[in-house]
Amino acid sequence: MNYFRKELGEKIYRYRKSINMSTTELAHLSRTAQSTISKIENGNSSPTIETLIKICEALGVTLHDVLPESVFPDPKQRNPYNAQLLNVLNQMSECEIELVQSFMTTNILPVLKNITPLTKALHELNAEERELLRNFINSITNITVQDKPNKREG
Secondary structure: OOHHHHHHHHHHHHHHHHOOOOHHHHHHHOOOOHHHHHHHHOOOOOOOHHHHHHHHHHHOOOHHHHOOHHHOOOHHHOOHHHHHHHHHHHOOOHHHHHHHHHHHHOOOHHHHHHHHHHHHHHHOOOHHHHHHHHHHHHHHHOOOHHHOOOOOOO
């Protein structure tokens, strides 16, 4: 079994398992035979590009996501934030990763549209203003229970 087929199959398997999809369901959604999916995942078969595209569409991923790393140019030429993000993900528990996946599959665009003006405004602050804001936020978030006024006291 060659390295390319093995890594391709492993990636498809991991994406399929991450969304709790069976090989039968993936076969149905990609209009492929279940035995073909099994052979691909086990590294015993190289799919045609058409089949691979259908599998990626069914999994909700791109070709870039499933192709082996050796297919891509030198990682130093890639976006430096990718490696940082991968490091963060590698340090997360399975439960935390599942939570991130659920956020990614939820339509958060309306929330992001509301946050965007705030992030732009924060970005425009100078260093002194950022420090003042940070201190203010810390001061209001560090209030202990005993510091909070009791509703019964008035």
